[in-house]
């Protein structure tokens with residue numbers, strides 16, 4: 001029996017860089033500066049260089065990163081924050097936790113990211129911020145979103161947990177990294193993310209010096225000088241061991257993204273003949289780093305295909321089965337109902353994500369594909 005196929009193969013990825021990782025972890029233990037050690041500063045600096053961002057502020061996880069970004073923007077309870085309903089819950093959760101009001105704008109049916117054509121009609125005098133989510137590894141239309149945000153004087157926080165490493169190309173040819181275009185960008189280093197650590201981690205990016213000062217204060221109990229607290233903050237740190245791991249993996253990030261892209265191309269090619277499957281579309285303005293490889297299954301067959309794959313030991317997943325405007329926690333307070341976000345609702349019933357990671361080889365993909373073929377025979 002060959003090894004079981006994985007959705008994400010973190011062990012294989014580790015084994016490939018084991019000597020580097022083991023040495024880095026040992027060196028953290030040898031020095032024992034487990035919090036705010038030199039590795040945290042080194043990693044932040046290297047990520048700034050990689051992204052072309054002026055400030056990278058590491059923090060505890062990707063959810064904290066969004067929350068801290070919103071705290072730094074000085075929003076008032078009741079202010080409206082626009083985001084998408086087709087995403088992981090973290091994005092809307094922190095809006096609600098800060099007593100702000102989540103306002104949903106539906107997504108584009110091809111790219112699964114915020115539909116810029118529906119954005120302006122959701123803006124009210126209470127709107128203060130937009131959080132586009134760069135879902136599955138593709139950047140939202142940031143040029144259009146920034147144009148609308150600037151016109152209405154709104155902040156933009158890019159939830160870049162899934163697209164680190166992706167490039168955005170503006171109509172004038174300029175290229176920027178995902179997460180560095182808005183007022184603030186946030187990311188997660190959850191192990192299965194494209195740049196993942198061996199536990200929890202996250203970071204916040206900005207090019208604005210004043211915001212950077214505020215963000216650094218908020219992650220550290222609202223303090224710059226020890227035991228003096230001009231503002232209310234949180235405790236959200238990236239620990240030294242995680243930073244050491246990330247600093248090594250950052251050097252491999254472009255290669256990881258490239259091998260995900262190649263695996264995606266292979267799936268696309270081999271699935272093109274199946275009429276009831278729609279392979280992922282890539283927008284002209286963004287590269288795609290394939291955090292997820294997500295198909296649309298037509299003809300009401302998604303759940304049957306999912307069962308078929310599971311029965312044959314092929315892992316797969318539905319990201320995400322219930323759009324946020326229909327989640328119990330948000331229905332109660334927000335007044336949204338089924339039918340309000342037709343694209344997200346339709347996607348939730350049709351999406352299916354296949355195994356995707358940087359070590360996925362063509363032989364494993366062939367095994368996965370052969371099981372898909374038998375379903376459509």
Ligand SMILES: *Cc1c(COP(=O)(O)O)cnc(C)c1O
Nearest residue numbers: 061062063088090161188189190
């Ligand atoms: C993973 C993820 C988060 C949260 O990151 P954590 O590090 O798990 O807190 C937020 N938004 C999106 C879109 C994500 O995929």
